[in-house]
Amino acid sequence: MQKIILLLFLVISTTVCHSQNTGSMYNKHTNAAELYIIDNNYTAALNEYQAAFNTGVTFAQDLYNACVCSSKLNDKQKLIALSTQLAKTGVGSNFFKRNTFKKWLDDSDMAAIIKEADTIRQKFQNTTKQYTQGLRTFFIKDSTYNRLRQTKFASEYELPDTLQNLFKENTKNLLAYLETNGFYNEKRIGAKVVNDTLLGPFTQSDIVILHYLEMGNDTATVSAIKHLLLQQLDNGTVKPYQVEAFIILSHGIFEDIGHWNYQIYQCGLYRANKIEHESAINVSRAKYYMDYLEGFEKKIVFHYSRISDFDIRQYIIKSPVHDVDFFNSAYHNIATLVKCN
Known part of the structure; x- marks a missing residue:
């Protein structure tokens, strides 16, 4: 007892x-x-x-x-x-x-x-130059391997073992580099800004990690990546939206956060008529410190339909609509895009 x-x-x-x-x-x-x-x-x-x-x-x-x-x-x-x-x-x-x-x-x-x-920004650039150059070496190798995947092995259903191992070793070396030198968060390298605009979350190192989550077959390496990202989230060293892209673009690695219930089509923002397993989705979203779907919806409507000085970072990754009739029957419009291109 x-x-x-x-x-x-x-x-x-x-x-x-x-x-x-x-x-x-x-x-x-x-x-x-x-x-x-x-x-x-x-x-x-x-x-x-x-x-x-x-x-x-x-x-x-x-x-x-x-x-x-x-x-x-x-x-x-x-x-x-x-x-x-x-x-x-x-x-x-x-x-x-x-x-x-x-x-x-x-x-x-x-x-x-x-x-x-400007003095502070220059100090960040000076003190992190060697660190960011080190990060870039992993991206360069990943880009080389990815070109091979998209050209020489484009018709292959699975990557050959040699290329799979190259991706794995490069990713593991990146993880080891981050373990030794620290994660590439805002505290480590400073805010990412061009002129007066804060940039979005994705970096070259994110691309290396995402590629492995998409096609890597070593479960230990995938688990190490997931642990690293969630650890940063728990420590408050990255924002939830920075992890969100990995969750959305790597299928089956993380729990469902319900992103695909929302779509951008033409000049409108749309919501699924019926959201399956909404309670379970909200549990998953809470695990990643995200708003429930109700709050998320308010924020994407604000982001896409209002001109504002505020920086509310909620995005929808646009996907193509192949069956317009089905889309019109399954989704309804919730906002008109203020910027339509």
Whole structure:
């Protein structure tokens, strides 16, 4: 009896520990903040962001959204404090040319932050140059092997053992490199910015990892990749949307997060008329610290149908519609795309 009680205690303790780790706490607050933004409740959103940052974790995207909230509330003190933190992520001075900061550019405190921003960005580039060059070597090898896969072995149902082993060894060497030198997250290499735009999640190293999840046949290597990604998520060193792409594009490796219930077709955003296993999908989404489907839907509608200063990162990977009649019977429109191309 005592053994059973002890076992139950360990299971409950492990579950509570997982649910209360840094990544869980951080994303609980930032997910809530984004929903408040959609409802135009910027005070509540700012409070949620502050609670998130109190965990010791920050990301440029969230700091920026908190800055937008502060600017809309005309709260200079919070805006300056948040902008100082934002500059420390390595966004550089050009990032502060965004509309959010324009009315504050003549402020002496803001001018000092912008001046320091380039120094911080340059420091990131200098200190991570060798690290990023090392990462690139794995991408170059992966690209070479992938060209062989797409040309010489394009007609093969399975990759030959030689090529399969080359992919595996290159991926394992990348994992070892990351174990020794640290994961390529924002804290390690700084925010990814071009001019005034924060870039999306995918990097060259992500491509190496994704290729192996797509076609690698060594279960130990696949498990090591999955463990690495989820560990970063638990530690709060990557955002859920950075793991989301791996989940969507690698079939059967992770649990279903329901992404395919939403589609972009022509100039519209569509939702499946019936979502199968919605409760199970929401359990999986919670495991990866994502909103339930209801919240996800609100965010993709906001992202695709509204012009906004905010950076709400929820995407749909567009897939071709081959049977229009079936699509029209199975999906219904929930938003019109503000940018249609």
